[in-house]
Amino acid sequence: MRADRAAPALLDSVFRREAGRCTATLIRVLGDVDLAEDAVAEAFAIAATRWPVDGVPLNPGGWITTTARNRAIDRIRRERDSDGRHAAARRLHEASMERDPDPELADLDAYVDVVPDDQLRLMFLCCHPALARDAQVALTLRLLGGLETPEIARCFVVPEATMAQRIVRAKRKLRDNHASYRIPEAAELPDRLGVVLHAIRLIFTEGHRATTGDALVRTDLSDEAIRLGRVLVDLMPDEPEAVGLLALMLLTDARRPARTAADGSLVPLADQDRAQWDRAMIAEGHQLVRACLRRNQPGPFQIHAAIAAVHADASTAEDTDWSQIVALYDQLLAHRPDAVVATNRAVAVAELKGAEAGLRELAEIDESAVADYQPFHCVRADLLRRNDRLDEAIVAYDRAIDLTTNPVEARFLADRRAAVAPTT
């Protein structure tokens, strides 16, 4: 051990890496989400006072887990002695677990061993389908990401009290309903995994294109979503959609350095300096897409990733293989026949066959489904502009701007609108 002035920064990175894993195991051990959070927080608090004095242990993550474990064991011991029945009543239900939920003390060491599956159990618990989507996302960031409630509140620009209540309510609902801490069985797995994937996707999307806040991109959320995606792929390597989601996030995030200009304004895909794209992320994304193709069990996330891979393949916007992209959107429509996919497909058709063809595709989409869908109006405005239907383009830009919540994106659209209507 060595004294290290950089301990706080290191503590932070260890926390980011270990908090979710540690919390996941302690929930199983203690049978209670709040007790687990307390034990992990306690271990990090001890680290914060000891490490700057004693130096950082060689294996900081292991140290944290062991310390939290010991705290947990102390706590179980205390509660067994004093108020055991009360403690038992607080536990999450463990019907499907083989281990005795109230183990003999001698077995506790084995019982609190870190099991990789614990993080998976926690993902399925946080993303329980009986929780509202925003509660799933908040709980995932809190328990698996180790984000503090104020941080999560800032990320989604809601008052701290609102976010705190959302998280408390979600935890309470799971406890009151006796939710099991388990991995879903094969029959229910596709649905349950779908919920987890969508929650991670939502965290990524919020980071990639923040709906609120001043910057276009909120890096911490994208990074956290990618980290969660990696954990999921590590734990479920045979789920092609999980691999597809990770590939999609990597290939999308690779463009991040080129998405904003020096003045903070938005740069659309066609105008991006592709030399700035992160080649390592693209290479990893490509590798994952190829692995999916070999498996040949296509699903929406994999197809999305394949589309992102085609974009990444083109060294200039003009080199983009739009016919392949249109074909992939056709596949995607077969899986998910909705207005979002149809809008994206229209963009690709416009690149392949011209703005008028793209507008024809947009006209096919059910108007009521896209009335408040901002990307539809952005795309339509752009295609009308390119088709020289300027009056209609202005109306479409106005609608798009009305629906835009990110200020950087709103500025971009206002600039485009001004270029179409220089006199107004």
Next chain:
Amino acid sequence: MAEYLLSVWHDEEFEVDFEGDDMQRIVAQVDQFNADLQSTNTWVYGNGLQPASSATVVRGTDGDVSMTDGPYAESKEQMGGFWVIEAADFDTALEWARKATVACEGPVELRPFQSEG
């Protein structure tokens, strides 16, 4: 094991026409659902309710008890009946709620009881 309430909800105007084909079908489905609950030892209690207009609210304030005619909640949606079931955990109870809504062809609310059964 834990106990859960499965309540069935419908619009107040809901008229029960036991002679109609729809009701005949629903009654048969619910009978089968009840039999499934009983054969799996999930059943605690279950029954349908008379219309909400038959309800009386009795309210005690400072020793005085008053009565009002009609249901407590003046909403369009009223409870039409309920089951109390015993299930191993949340997901098991949700699975029964799924079967219940299919059987009675109406929305079903799942809610846990405070104490474990």
